[in-house]
Amino acid sequence: MCGIIGYIGNKDAAAVLMQGLKRMEYRGYDSAGVALIDNNNGIFLHKQPGKIAELKNSLKYNTVSSNAGVGHTRWATHGEPSEKNAHPFVGCKGTFAIAHNGIIENYKALRKNLKKKGCVFSSNTDSEVIVHLIESYYDGDFGKAVRRALSELWGAYGIVVVSSLHPDTLIAARNGSPMIAGLGKDENFVASDVAAFIRYTRDIMPLQDNEMAIISRDEVQTKTLEDTVVSRPIETVDIDLKKIEKGGFNHFMLKEINEQPNTIRDSFRGRILLGEGLPKLGGLQHIAKRLIKARRLILTACGTSWHAALVGEYLIEELALVPVEVEYASEFRYRKPILDNRDVVIAISQSGETADTLAAIKETKKQGAMALGICNVVGSSIARETDGGIYIHAGPEIGVASTKAFTSQVVVLSLIAVFLGSEYCLTKSEAKKILKALTELPDKVKNILDKASFVKKIAEEFNTCQNFLYLGRGYNFPVALEGALKLKEISYIHAEGYPAAEMKHGPIALIDESMPVVFIAPKNDITYPKILSNIEEVKARKGKVIVVATEGDEQMREIADSVIYIPETLHCLTPILAVIPLQLLAYYIAVQRGCDVDQPRNLAKSVTVE
Ligand code: G6P
DSSP: OOEEEEEESSSOHHHHHHHHHHHTGGGOOSEEEEEEEESSSSEEEEEEESOHHHHHHHOOGGGOOEEEEEEEEEOOSSSOSSTTTSSOEEOTTSOEEEEEEEEETTHHHHHHHHHHTTOOOOOSOSTHHHHHHHHHHOSSOHHHHHHHHHHTOOEEEEEEEEETTSTTOEEEEEEBSOOEEEEOSSOEEEESSGGGTTTTOOEEEEOOTTEEEEEOSSOEEEEETTSOBOOOOOEEOOOOGGGGSOTTOSSHHHHHHHTHHHHHHHHHTTOEETTTTEEOOGGGGGGHHHHHHOSEEEEEEOHHHHHHHHHHHHHHHHHHOOOEEEEEHHHHTTSOOOOOTTEEEEEEESSSOOHHHHHHHHHHHHTTOEEEEEESSTTOHHHHHSSEEEEOOOOOOOSSSOOHHHHHHHHHHHHHHHHHHHHHTOOHHHHHHHHHHHHHHHHHHHHHHTTHHHHHHHHHHHTTOSEEEEEEOGGGHHHHHHHHHHHHHHHOOEEEEEEGGGGGGTGGGGOSTTOEEEEEOOOOTTTHHHHHHHHHHHHHTTOEEEEEEETTOHHHHHHOSEEEEEOOOOGGGHHHHHHHHHHHHHHHHHHHTTOOSSSOTTOOSSOOOO
16 A cells, blocks of 8 residues: 655666656555655655646656655545645655654654644644654754654554755664665665666565665665664566566457456466376475474465465365365454464465464464465565465466456466365375366466457447355355446446355345346256356346356256356366456446546555554
């Protein structure tokens, strides 16, 4: 949530900050601003509600000459999106400016004290207290003032501070929100995401919690908040610039949906020993014994990753016979879960930065259980905090609605299920069959994507509806939830997902001729006949039925209003195929309704606040 970039060097700081903010717009996009150290005169502040393009257009570049500054793109928590609540904030004397990502929980008490001392506040945010604290503690030592201010904060922060009194220094600090320094030649950067400065440098130094970085043109020094210097190795990141651009697609979301044949392949590449019928999971090797002995697994996540976790529960319980629980990370962290060292908690997170999921991992470790991660972003906080884990290797996901991360998460969960199953109950030939079916998925996904224009037509038919119901059973119940989430996130249509059999316990009351019901009903021996009855129940009440069915299922064509066919695969892998038409359906409906697909209202890609 919120993206921050700081720059110091020889380039035009405004231009560098604007480019960096644009790359981080997925983190929040309701307002934005920059504070530039004006080479001639103090701090130049420019901020407003709206997106980065608007901020850039309204900035008169020739009015300021600056080679250092900080920029911020916001996702509002405290105070509506407006010019006064946009970051950065300056103190009363106008000599310090800060940008903040996170939440300061004790801001009310701090604000009250500062007001008593005569500070005048210009915003309704929690963040503004930070700059007033720094200003009030400043006695000529920039670092000391920042440290003292930070020691009074409760809550989470990633901050960057600039000062016109110290034009050659930026200070960044982190406690709970990501902050990564980028090391260039005669210039340095710091940002919430490396994507913000990747076009200039790939050499990075991620800050750890309770650390700060003192950054000048030619040096980045890291210290603890107790002022002890800590030396951190320089890491090199390997991100292909093309992967964070739209590459000819109208939206990142459409690009990411279309990338799935490759991203699915990348998530199992090098991890399947087909001849031996075994997955090879390097990131779990050192903890494999403990994982195998686990009395239960707890999968914890938020949003789309939580839906992947639900599919994981079905997979692991069926293929490995290991008890699995799935928990919203936000609930897990606060409900006093009972854990011990026989439990293994697996956090699933695309960004690896989601505050609730990270907190769940901390709780897990506190209680002595083992914590593993399934993350996309390499080197992210969750990846670092866990005892082991597996990267999904889906590449940067920029569209706020998660698509390719979901399918890759399910691939990785399938590999874990086969890995554990091979220890307990799966025969070699059963394991081989599943692994082989996994390797066939990319071509099958491609086959579904080739039918996108058909899904687009269905979207045209239903894009004015106000409500949608998504129903699935077994492995495809989580797909129903994910399909509904995709639609509501980007088209703002009210949509709900249910296990199909639950329809009769309530949702059926909603069904009339204006209600489309999307059934995810690939063929299988157990629940297929039941779902056919559910479809009939909807038809009997004049509901409109869209079905995702297995190729060749002619029966569905007879009863449904529209059928989207997916190729046949093992039933346990159907979620990876069945979700693709639902991603496309949501995408086309949202585009046809004129919605901003990549940056839907009120949402953010990376939720680093509770
Ligand atoms: C936000 C995003 C969702 C995502 C969820 C969990 O709400 O908008 O798309 O599923 O966070 O994010 P994570 O990075 O932990 O998977």
